[in-house]
Amino acid sequence: MPTKIDPNSLTLEERIVSTNKCQKTHKGGRTLSWSALIVVGDGEGHVGVGLGKARAIPEAIRKGVEAAKRNLVKIPMTGGTIPHPITVDFGASKVILRPASPGTGVVAGGSVRHILEAAGVHDVLSKSLGSNNPINTAWATMKALEQLRQPEQIASARGKNLADLPFRSFADVEEH
Numbered sequence: 146m147p148t149k150i151d152p153n154s155l156t157l158e159e160r161i162v163s164t165n166k167c168q169k170t171h172k173g174g175r176t177l178s179w180s181a182l183i184v185v186g187d188g189e190g191h192v193g194v195g196l197g198k199a200r201a202i203p204e205a206i207r208k209g210v211e212a213a214k215r216n217l218v219k220i221p222m223t224g225g226t227i228p229h230p231i232t233v234d235f236g237a238s239k240v241i242l243r244p245a246s247p248g249t250g251v252v253a254g255g256s257v258r259h260i261l262e263a264a265g266v267h268d269v270l271s272k273s274l275g276s277n278n279p280i281n282t283a284w285a286t287m288k289a290l291e292q293l294r295q296p297e298q299i300a301s302a303r304g305k306n307l308a309d310l311p312f313r314s315f316a317d318v319e320e321h
Contacts, residue, residue, distance in 0.1 A: 186263025225267030
């Protein structure tokens with residue numbers, strides 16, 4: 146279970162990823178409501194995503210920000226990129242994240258880009274497959290970021306030294 150991160154101790158930047166209008170027809174007319182997908186991050190490895198729903202956009206955004214602050218996670222980074230490639234499914238969405246060399250930038254689209262930029266990842270390659278629904282791709286991206294592990298964690302779990310790992314990128318971490 147990840148440790149709880151205090152959002153008040155961080156300087157978080159909020160981003161609105163998407164808003165969605167929903168209408169429900171009643172006997173007396175239509176009832177409008179809004180949902181807002183919000184990403185918060187400090188640019189130093191902390192990021193959270195939240196979905197807020199309300200009758201008005203400002204209230205939905207406020208609820209989304211609160212939910213995102215409750216869902217903050219710390220992602221491991223190697224330099225300005227992620228430590229290893231990862232593929233995650235969530236619903237009908239599939240997100241692939243791969244580390245990239247310095248200077249590549251964030252090669253991502255939609256909600257994946259918003260999340261990675263808010264987290265402070267500078268170099269990463271990504272591909273979004275299946276559904277391009279921003280909510281499902283956001284949850285898939287968060288699931289992928291939560292599953293990332295530092296090379297040291299993987300080596301200790303396997304009972305090996307860092308240099309004994311078969312991945313070149315893991316062995317190079319200690320040198321750079």
